[in-house]
Amino acid sequence: MQLIRAARAAQHHAVRAIALRGLTHSLTHLLLTAAATVAAQAWDAGHRVADIHPARTDRKPAGG
Numbered sequence: 856m857q858l859i860r861a862a863r864a865a866q867h868h869a870v871r872a873i874a875l876r877g878l879t880h881s882l883t884h885l886l887l888t889a890a891a892t893v894a895a896q897a898w899d900a901g902h903r904v905a906d907i908h909p910a911r912t913d914r915k916p917a918g919g
Contacts (some may be wrong), residue, residue: 859896865890 869886876883898904 858893858900859902862890862893862897865893 865886868892869883871888872883873881
């Protein structure tokens, strides 16, 4: 479960960097690389994508 938390945190930091600095900033690239690396490690450890990105139940279905 540690990898799942690390992947979520890395993705959160990357999204914040995109919002604050833009997609082309070098810090954003570094954080996106870190997020991808941790997500790949979680995948290799047997976790599914849904473990990192659980379905949100507070949203309407697409098209509805």
